[in-house]
Amino acid sequence: MRAIGLMSGTSADGIDAALVEISGTQADLQVTLLAGKTYPYLPKLRSQILEVCAGKAISMAEFAKLDEAIAREFARAALAIQKNRETADIIGSHGQTVYHRPRDGQTKLGYSLQLGRGDTIAHLTGLPTVSNFRAADLAAGGEGAPLVSRIDACLLSHPQYGSCVQNIGGIGNLTYLPPHDGHDAFEKVVGWDTGPGNSLLDLAVHHLSEGKQTYDRNGEWAARGMPHVDLVERWMQHPYFAQSPPKSTGRELFGWAFFQRCRADATAKNLSPADFLATLTELTAASIVYSYRQFLPQMPDRVLLCGGGSCNAYLRHRLQVRLGEIDLLTTDEVGLNSQFKEAIAFAVLAYWRTIGIPGNLPSVTGANQAVLLGDLSRLAT
Ligand SMILES: Nc1ncnc2c1ncn2[C@@H]1O[C@H](COP(=O)(O)OP(=O)(O)OP(=O)(O)O)[C@@H](O)[C@H]1O
Ligand SMILES: [Mg+2]
16 A cells, blocks of 8 residues: 655644555564655644644634634645655545543543644545544543654564654654564563653753744754753652653643743753753753663663754764663664654555554553544546
8 A cells, every 4th residue: 555644743843754564563563764854834824723732812713714724734745755656545644643641540541633624634645534533532531642663663662672752843752672583573562752852852942042043953952062960850859750651741731831841951050052952952851761661670781863853963872872882873774664664654654544553552552442543535537
């Protein structure tokens, strides 16, 4: 099957589109990336999304407009990625998360809202579209995230090596894959959101550059500074880091409000802009490695990075320092495109939805069962 995966994560930087050819089911799953491209949001739409994520109140009419605008951009990305190519059979669209509430003692059920409705995308593209992937896992008592772990297990498990597949988007998430002997690729797979990835860094760069830059390209700015160890320790006191998995998070915890707190701390310590960025980068590195030491049954033999943060050389350096002897690679080095891996995953989840294979891994999301993920929208032909 030829499928398009569409993803815009917590960075809200743009829509990652992946056109893939998929065959097999799970252990024999094969995915070939035919094309991958990021379609950045226009700055106005991006700021509207970020404002809503930061808690801005909007009317239902504004909400509807935003939802439609996002669906249109997703449909445009799907049409663009398959231009001059054979048409795809299906679209898997994650949509744009604007709100994520994990389970807690009170709510019991989590809630997660992605904008960009599947029906609109199906209508504008003429292709069956699977969307709203998180709802079924949430209804089964899961976190609704991370949802890529079953795919990671199918594509990246290794007979000898234990691997951490670490995505660094706005938020970081990991799938731990123990060495597997070919029996059950999902046994003992665990995963969770590690905390901030690029979200705080991007906010800081936007602020420090007075809106001229949106991210720290290759980590060059942060690399000119020094992390402030005491502040990293202070920020690591945030209760999310000590919370046991299954767990998930979003910009609600590590977005605008947390950034304001970091900025106030940095100002009180007289940190230079470069030192501030180095300290925020260190928080990302520290929170990732801390969660491995705290919650994994054993440290991995290798860490496979993906997502935009894997392009940040300074962050990679700081991760390597904290990981010591453990190999730090990108998923590209084991044959899976690191920049489009999450988009590829939603193409696979759409494919699984149509052939009746559950998409979530209860050992990762905490759901009480494996369930089919996503709502299928299709046009009557
Ligand atoms: N060359 C680079 N150097 C440093 N950081 C980069 C580079 N390229 C991308 N990034 C960072 O990666 C972010 C985008 O990453 P990505 O698209 O993987 O995250 P996301 O949209 O939150 O998606 P997801 O939720 O799927 O992880 C950018 O906002 C930026 O901070
Ligand atoms: Mg992105």
